[in-house]
Amino acid sequence: MQSVTFKNLNGQGVTMAANIHLPEGFDASRKHAAVVVTHPGGGVKEQTAGLYARKLAENGLVAIAFDASYQGASTGEPRQLENPYIRTEDISAVIDYLVTLPYVDAEQIGAMGVCAGGGYTANAAINDRRIKAVGTVSAVNIGQMFRNGWENTVADADALAYIGAGSQARTSDAVNAQLATLPLAPMREEDAPNAELREAWEYYHTPRCEHPNAPGFMTSRSLNQIITYDAYNKAEAFLTQPLQIVAGSVAGSKWMSDDLLARAASKDKQLHVVEGANHMSLYDVPQYVDEAVSVLVPFFQRTLGH
Template sequence: MSKVTFKNLNGQGIEISAEINFPRNFDESKQYPAIVVSHPGGGVKEQTAGLYARKLSEHGLITIAFDRSYQGESTGEPRQLENPYVSTEDVSAVVDYLTVLPYVDSDKIGAMGICAGAGYSANAAINDRRIKALGMVSAVNIGQMFRNGWDNTVADADAVGYLEFGSNARTTDVSSGEYAIIPLAPMREEDAPNAELREAWEYYHTPRCEHPNAPGFALTRNLNQIITYDAYHKAEAFLTQPIFAIAGSEAGSKWMSDDLIARAASKNKTLYVVDGANHMSLYDVLPYVDEAVAQLAPFFKETLK
């Protein structure tokens, strides 16, 4: 594994921090397929994204897990900005970097992500034809999740209050000089509305997988971008690349994987359901992670050959 930093060319002056994982018997004189791995909202590369990246590299792939702009060890102010349009562009910024590495075959680049990172990866694949294959684990379309709720029980129009809340936060940010924040996962155990989201609290805020660079919140002002964002926008026309989505049979978020598979124009698209897994258990519960990797690795090797 090699830790790298590189300039993000999206115009914000950001330095992206990332970790590259190499396959066994790596030969720098050869070229390999490469996978960009995107972390969940509120997460960092050292958590589930890094775990999947390391495991996929054991199957002959170069993988790169990175911190999004304004997050983790990447630069940018204000910290913890979660603008979904920036997050989508970050995936393509990492692809930019891969194309200049001599040991990466720039015609064989895939993208995958976990949770919101899967949604951002899908949006990037819609926009960026250099991404030749898309993998998704516990996919979340962050706009849908905030608009429609974890279980898809809220109508779009009923989410207008979040736009009011985000708009007002922008005003108070200016007047107070401090940024208002919102949780991306429950910040306290007692805030969790159900057992599945209690696991989100446990993942981010206990020794299970807590990390000092992953506080688990975003800025309230980001609601103005998130509520109207659709990670799958125009998938019906432009998401033609092969897709492999993985969701847990017990995941409240599974409907967002179903939606992408239904909408995508791709003729090569699969939804694989991990029996017994919920949304969070696919992050780091090794039997479930290993089952997911056992599906993703051959998918990427086949579609990027």
């Protein structure tokens, strides 16, 4: 693994931090396919994104896991900004870096993401034709999730109050030194509304996978961008790349993977359902991660000409 930093060219003055995972016996003198791996909202590259990147590398693919702008070891202020448009652009910024590496084949770049990172990856592929293949694990369209709830039980219009809260937070931020924040996953076990989201608390806030760079919250001002965001916007027309979706059979979030499958214009698209897995278990539970990898690796090998 190589830890790298590079300038993000999207105009925010951010320096990105990333880990490149290389296959055993890596030969820098030849061109390789590469896969960009995007972390969940509130996560960092050392958690599930890094796990999937390492697994891809163990199967012969170059993979890069990175920290989003304003998060982790990447720079940018305010810290913990979760602006979905910037998160989407970050993926293209990583590709901007990859195409400068002599051992990366610029025509063989794929992208995958976990949770909100899956939604951001789909959005990036809609916007950036350099992405030749798309994979998602426990995909979350973060706008849908905040608008419609974890299990799609809330109407869009009923989320208007969240836009108001984001607007109030912006006013508060303008006059106070400390910015308002909001949990992206339950900060305490007793805050979890159900057993599945209790696992989100466990993942981010216990030795299961806690990391000092992943505090688990975002700036409240992010609500203004998130509520109206659709990670799958215009997927019906422009998401034509090969698409491999992986979701757990008992995941409350599975409806967002189903929606991506239905909306994507791709003629080469599949949904693999991992029986018995919920949303969080695909982050790090070995049997479920290994099943996801067993689907994603041949998908990327086939579509990227590896």
